[in-house]
Amino acid sequence: MRIYLDDERETPEGWMRTFTVPETIHALETRQVTHLSLDNDLGEDQPEGHKVLDWLEETVYNNKDFPMPKIYVHSANPTRVEHMKRAILSIERIRQQQIGGE
DSSP, X not given: OEEEEOSSSOOOTTOEEEOSXXXXXXXXXXXXXXXXXXXXXXXXXXXXXXXXXXXXXXHHHHOTTSOOOEEEEOOXXXXXXXXXXXXXXXXXXXXXXXXHTO
């Protein structure tokens, strides 16, 4: 399943839309997500999209068998995009260390 987290943009064909961080995490918990595309700014009083990456980093660290989706960032917030890209690299390093440590 392909998950597209965004509160405003049109959902690309072939993707399932989520509007909130909890909704996205719930989808990831199914272990069926193969691709994940994230916006950061999700509207007032909503957690920002980078919180999904915080959750994913902790989950991957604690569970080497958790399936890693291919992650994209489509946010228009340049500062958060850089932050999110660093988080993705961190998650990938954790996974590589787990694979190398076996």
